[in-house]
Amino acid sequence: MTTTQTTTTVTAPAPTAPTTRGPLTLPPHIARATATAGGALTIISAFLAWTWTSAFPGDLTVYGYPGGLQWLVLVSGALLALFGLSSYGIKGLTWLTPQGADPAIRLASYAALATAWFSIIAISVSLGGVVNLEPGAYVAAIATLIGWIGARSLPYERPENHPADPEDSGFEQFKHNLSNRWTTYKSAFATNSARPAKPLPSYIEILIVAVVLALGLVVFTYGISTEYDELFIGFLITAGFGFAAIQKAGLIQRVTTLTARHRNVTLVGAFVAAAAFPFTQSDDQYATIGVNILIFATVALGLNIVVGLAGLLDLGYVAFLGVGAYAAALVSGSPTSPLGIHLPFWQAILVGAAASMVFGVLIGAPTLRLRGDYLAIVTLGFGEIFRIAVLNLDGTSGPDVTNGSNGISSIPNLSLFGFDFGATHTIGGFTIGRFANYFFLMLLVTLIVVVVFRRSAESRIGRAWVAIREDETAAEAMGINGFRTKLIAFALGATLAGLAGAVQAHVTYTVTPEQYQFAHAVPPNSAFLLAAVVLGGMGTISGPLIGGALLFLIPNKLQFMSDFQLLAFGLALVLLMRFRPEGLIANRRQQLEFHEKDEAPATLTKAGA
Amino acid sequence: MTTDTTTAEATAVSTPGETVLDARGVTMRFGGLTAVRSVDLTVNSGEIVGLIGPNGAGKTTFFNCLTGLYTPTEGEVRYKGTVLPAKSFKITATGIARTFQNIRLFSNMTVLENVLVGRHTRTKEGLWSALLRGPGFHRAEAESKARAMELLEFIGLDHKAEHLSRNLPYGEQRKLEIARALASEPGLLLLDEPTAGMNPQETRAAEELIFAIRDKGIAILVIEHDMRFIFNLCDRVACLVQGEKLVEGTAAEVQGDERVVAAYLGEPFEGDPGAAEVAEVEAAEAAAAPETTTPGTTTPEAATPTTPGESTSKENDR
Numbered sequence: 001m002t003t004t005q006t007t008t009t010v011t012a013p014a015p016t017a018p019t020t021r022g023p024l025t026l027p028p029h030i031a032r033a034t035a036t037a038g039g040a041l042t043i044i045s046a047f048l049a050w051t052w053t054s055a056f057p058g059d060l061t062v063y064g065y066p067g068g069l070q071w072l073v074l075v076s077g078a079l080l081a082l083f084g085l086s087s088y089g090i091k092g093l094t095w096l097t098p099q100g101a102d103p104a105i106r107l108a109s110y111a112a113l114a115t116a117w118f119s120i121i122a123i124s125v126s127l128g129g130v131v132n133l134e135p136g137a138y139v140a141a142i143a144t145l146i147g148w149i150g151a152r153s154l155p156y157e158r159p160e161n162h163p164a165d166p167e168d169s170g171f172e173q174f175k176h177n178l179s180n181r182w183t184t185y186k187s188a189f190a191t192n193s194a195r196p197a198k199p200l201p202s203y204i205e206i207l208i209v210a211v212v213l214a215l216g217l218v219v220f221t222y223g224i225s226t227e228y229d230e231l232f233i234g235f236l237i238t239a240g241f242g243f244a245a246i247q248k249a250g251l252i253q254r255v256t257t258l259t260a261r262h263r264n265v266t267l268v269g270a271f272v273a274a275a276a277f278p279f280t281q282s283d284d285q286y287a288t289i290g291v292n293i294l295i296f297a298t299v300a301l302g303l304n305i306v307v308g309l310a311g312l313l314d315l316g317y318v319a320f321l322g323v324g325a326y327a328a329a330l331v332s333g334s335p336t337s338p339l340g341i342h343l344p345f346w347q348a349i350l351v352g353a354a355a356s357m358v359f360g361v362l363i364g365a366p367t368l369r370l371r372g373d374y375l376a377i378v379t380l381g382f383g384e385i386f387r388i389a390v391l392n393l394d395g396t397s398g399p400d401v402t403n404g405s406n407g408i409s410s411i412p413n414l415s416l417f418g419f420d421f422g423a424t425h426t427i428g429g430f431t432i433g434r435f436a437n438y439f440f441l442m443l444l445v446t447l448i449v450v451v452v453f454r455r456s457a458e459s460r461i462g463r464a465w466v467a468i469r470e471d472e473t474a475a476e477a478m479g480i481n482g483f484r485t486k487l488i489a490f491a492l493g494a495t496l497a498g499l500a501g502a503v504q505a506h507v508t509y510t511v512t513p514e515q516y517q518f519a520h521a522v523p524p525n526s527a528f529l530l531a532a533v534v535l536g537g538m539g540t541i542s543g544p545l546i547g548g549a550l551l552f553l554i555p556n557k558l559q560f561m562s563d564f565q566l567l568a569f570g571l572a573l574v575l576l577m578r579f580r581p582e583g584l585i586a587n588r589r590q591q592l593e594f595h596e597k598d599e600a601p602a603t604l605t606k607a608g609a
Numbered sequence: 610m611t612t613d614t615t616t617a618e619a620t621a622v623s624t625p626g627e628t629v630l631d632a633r634g635v636t637m638r639f640g641g642l643t644a645v646r647s648v649d650l651t652v653n654s655g656e657i658v659g660l661i662g663p664n665g666a667g668k669t670t671f672f673n674c675l676t677g678l679y680t681p682t683e684g685e686v687r688y689k690g691t692v693l694p695a696k697s698f699k700i701t702a703t704g705i706a707r708t709f710q711n712i713r714l715f716s717n718m719t720v721l722e723n724v725l726v727g728r729h730t731r732t733k734e735g736l737w738s739a740l741l742r743g744p745g746f747h748r749a750e751a752e753s754k755a756r757a758m759e760l761l762e763f764i765g766l767d768h769k770a771e772h773l774s775r776n777l778p779y780g781e782q783r784k785l786e787i788a789r790a791l792a793s794e795p796g797l798l799l800l801d802e803p804t805a806g807m808n809p810q811e812t813r814a815a816e817e818l819i820f821a822i823r824d825k826g827i828a829i830l831v832i833e834h835d836m837r838f839i840f841n842l843c844d845r846v847a848c849l850v851q852g853e854k855l856v857e858g859t860a861a862e863v864q865g866d867e868r869v870v871a872a873y874l875g876e877p878f879e880g881d882p883g884a885a886e887v888a889e890v891e892a893a894e895a896a897a898a899p900e901t902t903t904p905g906t907t908t909p910e911a912a913t914p915t916t917p918g919e920s921t922s923k924e925n926d927r
Contacts, residue, residue, distance in 0.1 A: 452740060459739030459746070460725075460732055460753075467715050467726045474713035477676065479701030479730030479793055488736055 031153035035105050036084030038147020042077025042112050045143050046070040048136025056123050057228045061134070068231055069119040072238040073140060076111035079242055080147050083108050083249060099191040099250030102154045106188060107248055109144070109151035111241030115234055116144040122230045156188045194250045197257070205258050206265055212255050213266070217273040217280075223553060224277075224286045224293075232557040267450070274443055284424075284433030289556060291435050294442040295504045296524045297548030298449050300532040301541065302496030307530065308538035309457055310489035311469025312368070313376040315518065316383020318526040319363075320356045320494040322516035324501025326390065327355035329408040329511045330401075336409050338400050345414045349502040356498025357491050359386075364490035368483060371472065383518055383526055391513045407512030414441070414506050421506070438507045445503055449496050450541055456492065457539075465489050466539075521565055523552050531569070535576055537583030546584060627654045627689075629797045629828040630675070630705070634684035637670050644670040646852045647684060652797060657819065657829045659843035661836070661863075663873055667852040668832050669710070672801060675830075676700055676707050689796065702730040706795035708786045710802045710832075716775035720766055720785055723774050724757035727792025760788045764818060780811040784818065791822065798822060800831045804838055812838055840864060848872070 026034060050060040050070065058068020066074050086093040087101035097104055120137050124130045161183060164176035200208075219239065226232040246252055259266040278287050303317045331351050333342025343351065367378045394404025402408065413422030413434070421437040456462050464485045467475040476482050505511050514520075519527040528551055536547025555565050576583075630652040637645040645667040652658045662668050673679045675686055677697035686693045688703050706727075715723050732753055738746045761767040764784040769777065774785055783803060790798055803819070804812045812835065819842060823829055833839045839846060840860040847857040850872040856863055863869055 455742060456736060456739050459750070460729065460734045461736050461739050463718070463722055463726050464729060466718055466722075467729075470715035470717055471713050474709065474715065475726070476697045477701060477707055477709075477713075478727050478789065479698045480726070481696075481698050492736065 026150065026153040028153070028155045031150045031155075032084065032087060032105075034150030035109060035147050035154065036081055036088075036150070038109065038143055038145075038150050039077050039079075039081030039084050039112065041143035042116065042140065042147060043074055043081060045116075045136055045140035046074035046077065048139055049134045050119070050137040050140065051123050051127065051132050051134055053127065053132065056127055056132075058231060060123070060136075063136075069115070069122070069234045072231075072234045073112065073116045073119060073144075076108065076115050076238050076242060077143070077147070079245060080105065080108040080112050080151075083245065086249075095197075096251060097249040098194040098197065098254055099248065101249065102156060103189045103191050104245045104249035105154060106151045107241055107245035109148040111238055111245060113144040113148040114241060115238045116140045118234055118237055119230075122234075126230070152188075157190070159183050159187045189248060191248055191250065194253055197254055202262075206262055208255070209258050209262055209266055210269055212259075213269045213273045216270075217276060220549070221277060221280050224289050225281070226557060229558060229560055236554070271443065271447055274446075275440065278432055278436035278439055279430045281436070282431070284435045287433060287435035287439050289553070291439040291442050291507055292556075293549050293552045294439065294446055295500050295507070296529070296532065296552045297545045298442070298446045298500045299497050299524055300529050300536070300544035300548040301446075301449050301453055302493045302500070303529050304533050304538065304540075304544045305453060305456065305465075305496070306489055306493035307533050308540070308544075309462060309469065310465040310486055312486060312490065313372070313379070313530075314490070314493070315376050315380035315526050315530065316363075316386070317379075317493070317497065317529055318516045318518070318524055319383040319386035320360060320497035321501040321504065321524060322386055322390065322511070322513075323359045323494075324352035324356045324498030325505040325511045325515075326402060326408070326501075327498070328352035328502035329411050329505040332408075332411045332505065334408050334411045336403055336406070338403075342412075345416055345506075349499060352502030352505075353495045353498040356501065357495040360491040360494025361487065364487045364494075368486045368490060380518060380526075383516075387513045387516055390516075402513075405513060407510050408505075409510040411505055411509050411511070416441075435507070438503065442500075442503050442507070445499050446545075448499065452492070452496065453541055461485065461488065519566070521555065521562060523548075523555070528569075531573060533583075535573065535583055537585035540583075540585050543583050543585035550584075628652070629654050629689060630830065631687040631690075632671075632675065632684070633687070635671065635674055635681045635686060636683040637667075637674055637679055638682045644852055645674065645681075645849075648849065648852075648854045650847055650854070650857070652828045652830050654796070654828050655823065655826060656845065657823050657831065657843045659839040659846040659860075660830060660832045660849060661834070661839060661846060662849035662855075665851075666849040666872075668849055669801070670852075671849065672707075672799060672832060675799060676705065698730075701793050701795075704794070704796040705799060706790035706793045706797075707799040708783075708790050708801055708803060710805060712779075712782050712786055714774045714782055714786055714789070716773070718774060719771050720761065720774050720777065721754070721757055721770040723785060723789050724760055724792045725753055727789040728753045728757060730793050757792060760791055763791075763821070764788045780807055780814070783807070783811075783815065787818065787822070791827075795827060797828045797830065800829060800833075802832055802834065804833065804835050816842055 025031075046066040047064055047070075049063050052061060054061055058070075060067055060070055082093065083097060083101050083104045086097045087105060120133065120141055123132060123137065161180040162176075164173040164180075166173075168176065223232070223235050223239070226235055277290055281287055299317070299321050303314065306312050306314045306317065328348045328351060330337050330339045331341055331343040331348050333340075363379070363382045367375060367382065370378060389398075390402045391404055392398050393401040394406075397404075413420060415421065419425075419437075421441065422434050424434065425432045425437070457465075464475065464480045467478065467480060468482055468485055472482055508515075517525050519525055523529070523532075529548075532547035532551045533544050534547075535551065536545065537543025551569075555562070555569075558565075561568060628651050630650070632648060632650045634647040634649060635645055636643065636647050648667075648671055650658070650660075650671075660668055660671070670679065674681045675693075677693065677695060677700040680695045688700075688705055691703065693700055693703065693705075715726060718726070732749055734746055734749055758767055758770065761770055764787065766777075766781060766785060766788070769781070774782065777785060787798075787800070787803070800819070804815050807815060816838060819829060819831070831839065831843065840863075843860055845857065846860050846863040848855045848863055848866070848869050850868075855868050855872060856866045858866075
C-alpha cells in the first residue's frame, strides 16, 4: 500500500475514487457521533424484548434483562460504543486504540450488525415469520444499522487506483474494477502504526494481563457452554468480528508486548484461568468437551515442534497418540488387555511416552532421510500402517495384542494418592465430576508440553531446528547434523503425543483403531491436528492451543452440519490460507515473512513468539 | 549435560606457515566425466589463496570436495594433518567453514540467531540441557551470545542484531554469511565468490574484511571471477582449467602466464583480425582497467590481441 493518496481534508473525496461513496454517506463528524450512538442504542436494544414467545431458545421476551443472543448483541454494541468514545480521545479510553479507532469502529459495527441481524433472522425463521418479532428487535436492527452507516462513513485514506483500460474486454474491465474496489475496501481497514504505550507500573501491567486472561476464560467458557446452534453461530460471528476489531485497534499487539514482558506470569495466569474452568460448570457436561479440547490442543502443540519448528511435514502424527494410548491401555489393568498387568499411573504414562518415543525413532530413522513431499507421503503411510496393524493384531490375523477392532475397553479409572478420578468430588462447594478430574490431569500434561516446547525452542537445539527448516544444506554446512537433529524433533514430538495418549486412553475408557485415522469427522486425527497447527499459527505456543480449541469446538457444536463438515473445513482452510497465511496467532517471524510490505515492523523485539 | 564452549583462540590461531589444508591428487568423476583431475593444493595458515578458472573448469566441484558435499573419487584432503570426514557437518566441526555462492542465510531468523547457529559446533548443549536449564545452559547461552555479538561488531552489523536477515541489503547479507561462518571458529575459511553481485564499493569493503579475517590468523581460500579483486587479495593464486590445475603462483606469475590467458580468452585467432579492430579493442580495455596493470605485467584481458567476439567472453564470466 505504498501509493496511498493522503486525503486528510476528508470533505472532498479523492477524485480517483469517486464512486465508492453511496447515498448513505454522512459527513465525518456526524458519522462518528452516529456510529457511537448506534453502539449505545444497540446496548439499550439488548435489554428490550425481541419476541413474544419463549419458544425461541434463550428467552428473549424479557424487558430489562438480556438473554441468549441478546448478550452477544450487547457485547458487540458495547465494543462499538467503546471504540467510538475512544475515537473522541476520552482520557483512559484512548489506551484501547493505539493503532487508531476508525478501523476498529468499522469492524465492531460489522460485529453488531451481523450478530443482531443474524439473531433477528434466526428468530423469524425458526418461529415462522417476522410477526413474531417484538419492537425491541426492530430497535436492535435499526440501531445496528445506524451504527454501521455511521462507521462506514468515517473517513479513510483512499488508495489511488488506476482506472481500467477502456480498450480491455468487458470482463477484464470488470475484473480490474473489482480489484480496485477491493483495494479501496481493504484500505478502510488499514491501521496506523501503533502509538507507543505509556510505561505503566509493573503491577498494573500484570493486572492487565490478569484481566485479559480472565476475559479469555469468560469468552472460552461461554463458547463451550453455548446450548443451542443459533447461540454458537452468533458467538462465532461476534467473536470473529470482535477479535478482528480488537486486533485492528492494536490492543492485541499491546497485550502481546505485556505478556512477552511478563512471560512467566502469563504462563501461570493462563493455567490458573484454565484450571478455573471446571469451577464455572455446574455439571460434567462441558468438562467432557474441555478435556477433549485439551487433549487435541496438546497433541497439536507437540506436532508444532515437528512441523512448526523443524519444518517436517508429518501427516501420520496421530499414530503416536495411538501408540501412547494403546501402550497405556495395555498396562492399565483393563480386563480386555492381554497383558493383564496394572501399573500405577505414573508408570503407565511413562510407558505410553516411551513407547511413542521408540516408535518415533523407529519410524523417523528411515523416513527422515527424505525431504519435503516425500516425507509427508511416507509419514502418511506409516500413520495408516499403525492403524491397520493394530486392527489386525486381534488373535486371528496376527498375535492377540490389541483385540482388533474391538479395541481395549473398560480401562479402569485412575487413582492418584487416594484421589479417585472416576468419582465426583466436592471441592469448596463446587462439584468436580469425572471429566473435570481428568481435565486437571490433562492440564498438567499440557503445562509440561508447553514448557518443553518453550524451552527447546529457545535453545541451541531449537535454533538448529529452525535452521534446518530454513535451509538444510546451509545448516549442515554450519555443522548441524541434520538427520540427528530432525530425529530428535521427531522423537520429542512423538513422546509428547504419547503423554497425551496415555491420559486420553483413561478419559475415553476405550481405545480402538478407528480413533486414530488420517481424516475423520471427529478430532483428533492427523488432518485436523495439522490443520490446528497451520490455522493457529506455526511455531507458536498459543496458536495450536487456540486452533485446536476452535477445530474441536466448531464440529462439536454444529452437529447439524456434520454432513458438510469436511467441506466447510476445507473451505475455511482455503480462505484462511488466502487471507491470513500465518495463521490466527502469528509468530512474529511469520508475520514478517508473509506481510513484509504492508504493516509489519522490520525488527523483532523478542526473538521467537 | 556437559557444557563446553571452546574459545576462539583454540582453533583459530596457529603458527604461521603451517599447512592448514592439503589436497593431494583430488580427482572427482561423475560417471564418465572427470570434473576434477588430480589437483594438488595447499593452503598455509595466515595465507589467502585464490582459485580461479573459466566457467566449467571444476572450481565448484573441487570446492565441494573440500566441504564434504562430495567425496573425492581419488586422492585425499587433509586438514591440519587429518583426513577430512565425508559429511559436511563433520567438516565444519574439524575447522573448515564456508560461505555459499548464492547467499544461503536462514532468512527468517534474526541476524543474531544466524550467527548463533554458526556457533553450533562449538557448543554442546543438547535437548536435556535445554529442557532442564541448569546453570551450565545459561552460561553457555550467554557466552555464545557475547561471542556472536563480538562477531557482529567485527563485521559492523551489531546494530542490526534483531533484524530479520532477509531484510538486510545484499552486501550486508554477504557479510553476515561470513560472520556466520566465522562463528564456528574455523582455521580455514572457504569463500565461494564472495563479491558476486557486489558493486565496487562493496567489493572494496569485502576485501578489507577478508584481510581483517586473515589478520586473525585464519587461512582463506577464495573462488572468484573478479580478477582485480583476486589479484589484489591473494598471496597465491591457482588456476583450474578443464579440471586440472594449470598453474599456481603469485598473482603476478599467474597474470603473466600465457596458458592462463589462453584458457580465459582463447588462442590468438589464425585469420588475423583487422589491425584497426585490434587497436580499438586494446584501447577500450586499457581505458577500462588502467590501474590494475602492475609494472612489467599486463592483465590477461589486455595482454593478447584477440577477436572482438572472444574478448567479451571474460566479461560474461563475471
